[in-house]
Amino acid sequence: MTQPWWMIADIGGTNARFWAVSPQTVAPLWQGHYLVGEFPNFSDVLDQVLIDLKVDQALSHWPERACFAVACPTDLDRMVFTNSHWNFTRSELVTALGGSRVSVMNDFVAVAHGVAAMKDEAVHQIGGGRVQLDRPRVVLGAGTGLGVAALIPAGDGYVVVESEGGHADYAPIGDLQIEVKRKLRSQFNRVCVERVVSGPGLVNIASALCALKHRAPRFSTPAEIVAAALEDQDEVALETLDFFCEVAGAVAGNLALTFGAKGGIYIAGGVIPRFTSILVKSGFRS
Numbered sequence: 001m002t003q004p005w006w007m008i009a010d011i012g013g014t015n016a017r018f019w020a021v022s023p024q025t026v027a028p029l030w031q032g033h034y035l036v037g038e039f040p041n042f043s044d045v046l047d048q049v050l051i052d053l054k055v056d057q058a059l060s061h062w063p064e065r066a067c068f069a070v071a072c073p074t075d076l077d078r079m080v081f082t083n084s085h086w087n088f089t090r091s092e093l094v095t096a097l098g099g100s101r102v103s104v105m106n107d108f109v110a111v112a113h114g115v116a117a118m119k120d121e122a123v124h125q126i127g128g129g130r131v132q133l134d135r136p137r138v139v140l141g142a143g144t145g146l147g148v149a150a151l152i153p154a155g156d157g158y159v160v161v162e163s164e165g166g167h168a169d170y171a172p173i174g175d176l177q178i179e180v181k182r183k184l185r186s187q188f189n190r191v192c193v194e195r196v197v198s199g200p201g202l203v204n205i206a207s208a209l210c211a212l213k214h215r216a217p218r219f220s221t222p223a224e225i226v227a228a229a230l231e232d233q234d235e236v237a238l239e240t241l242d243f244f245c246e247v248a249g250a251v252a253g254n255l256a257l258t259f260g261a262k263g264g265i266y267i268a269g270g271v272i273p274r275f276t277s278i279l280v281k282s283g284f285r286s
Contacts, residue, residue, distance in 0.1 A: 002058060002059060002060040002061075003022075003029070003058050003059055003060065004023055004060055004064050005020045005021065005022065005023065005029055005059050005060065005063055005064070006020070006021050006022075006023050006026075006063050006064055006065045006066065006067070007019070007020060007021075007063040007065070007066040007067070007097070007100070008021055008066070008067050008068075008069075009066070009067070009068045009069065010069045010107065010110070011036075011042075011068060011069065011070045011071060011081070011086070011107070012036070012071045012083075012084075012107065012143055012144055012270075013036060013071055013081065013082065013083030013084045013143065013144025013145055014035065014036055014037070014083075014084075014143070014144045014199070015033065015034070015035065015036065015270075016033075016034045016035070016036055016039075016045055017031070017032070017033050017034075018031065018032045018034070018049045019031045019032075020053060020056075020059060020063070023064060023065075029056070029059065030053060030056055030059070032049055032052055032053075034048065034049070036084045036086065037084075039086075040085075041086065042086040042087065042088045043088065043092070043096065046093075046096050046097075047096075061098065062097055062098035062099070062100055063097060063100050064100060064101070065100060065101045065102070065103075066093070066097055066100050066101070066102045066103070067102075067103045067104075067105070068093070068102070068103070068104045068105070069105055069106070069107040069109070069110035069111075070104060070105070070106065070107055071083060071084075071106075071107045071143075071144070071145060071147070072106070073106065073162075073164060074104055074105055074106050074109075074162070075162075077089050077090055077091070079104060082145055082164075083144045083145045084144075090102060090104055105162075106147075106149070106162045107147055108139055108140075108141065108147035108148060108149040108162070108163075108268075109149050109160050109162050111139050111141065111147065111149065111268045112137075112139045112149040112150070112151050112160045113160060115137065115139050115151065115266045115268075116151055116158055123266075124276070126267075126279065126280055126284070126285065127285050131262075131263060131264045132262040132263055133263055134153055134263070135153065135260065135261070135262035135263040136150055136151065136152050136153065136259045136260055136261045136262070136263055137150065137151040137261055137263035137264050137265075137266060138150050138151075138252070138255045138256065138259050138261040138264075138265050138266070139151070139265075139266045139268055140165070140248075140251065140252060140255065140265065140266075140267060140268070140269075141267060141268035141269025141270075141271075141272070142194075142197050142198045142199065142201070142248070142269045142270075142271040142272055143198065143199060143269045143270045143271060144198060144199055144200065145166050145194045145198050146165070146166030146193055146194035146197045146198050146201075146251075146269075147165075147166060147268075147269065148163045148164075148165030148166060148255065149161060149162055149163060150163070150255075150259050150261070151263065152259075153263075165193070165251075165255065166192065166193055166194035166197070166198070167192045167193070167194065168192060168193050169190070169191070169192060169193070170184075170191045170192060170193045170195060170196055170247070171250075173246075173250060176243070177243075177246075177247070179208075179212055180196075180205065180208040180209065180212070180243070183207075183208040183211055183212065184196075184204055184208060187204075193247075193251055196244065196247050197244065197247055197248045197251055198271065199222040199270070199271050200222070201244065202219075202222040202225050202226075202240055202241075202244055202271070203219060203220065203221065203222060203225070205240045205243050205244055206218070206219045206225055206236060206237070206240040207219075209236060209239055209240060209243070210236060213236075215236075218236060219236075219237070219240075222271060225237045225240055225241070226241070226274050226275055229241050229275065229278065230275060230277070230278075238278075241275055241278050241282070242278070242282050242283065245278065245279050245282035245283060245284040246282065246283040246284065246286070248267075248272070248284060249282075249283060249284035249285055249286065252265045252267075252284075
């Protein structure tokens with residue numbers, strides 16, 4: 001007898017993660033990790049997921065339900081990913097999953113719902129201050145891009161506000177940030193926040209700092225920068241992370257002012273948790 005299951009997916013600009021979970025407990029029954037760059041189309045990765053799932057004969061052929069968190073706006077029928085070449089429509093997704101009931105939401109809307117459900121012990125607080133959970137909260141996180149969402153109290157619950165805050169203009173503070181933005185403008189013309197506060201943003205910062213020092217670029221990936229800073233105490237890598245943290249802090253501060261976020265600013269994403277030891281000592285809160 002086959003077991004019913006639900007599909008959950010987290011689709012970013014670099015990674016696509018899928019889970020089969022129990023409808024009763026949401027406990028994982030299977031999981032798979034795929035690289036976006038290895039699949040020409042979204043339909044290709046979904047086909048591969050279904051092939052890989054067939055290895056587990058205990059699961060029914062189609063999921064009863066599916067929920068996809070995607071790194072793009074979700075107000076139109078066609079999902080066009082901001083930082084990758086993939087796109088799909090809701091109807092295409094329903095067909096590909098055998099008529100399953102499908103929900104699609106922005107990835108940071110999903111993160112915001114997760115923040116609302118988190119226990120206190122799952123949160124690492126940076127700095128002082130008292131959290132007022134009856135006031136707005138903001139979630140932001142750097143990955144391939146910069147995701148932003150807000151949690152607004154409403155009655156006995158809350159409303160999640162979806163945004164594309166990562167595409168707001170980058171407003172530099174101080175001479176060094178102005179010089180770095182000038183370098184980035186020569187490359188990108190318009191410099192939005194996620195050109196700096198993201199994984200690729202780390203490489204952009206490091207390259208600009210090297211150019212200002214009349215040095216050849218030394219890093220090609222975010223992982224190289226983080227490793228050089230944490231393991232080798234490399235000067236350029238450390239300066240890059242400090243720069244990143246200062247800009248991320250300014251973005252967080254502006255969002256706190258915009259939303260009146262006395263409920264807190266919650267940091268998620270795949271980048272910043274890799275160097276929290278540097279974050280807490282940086283100018284993030286200044």
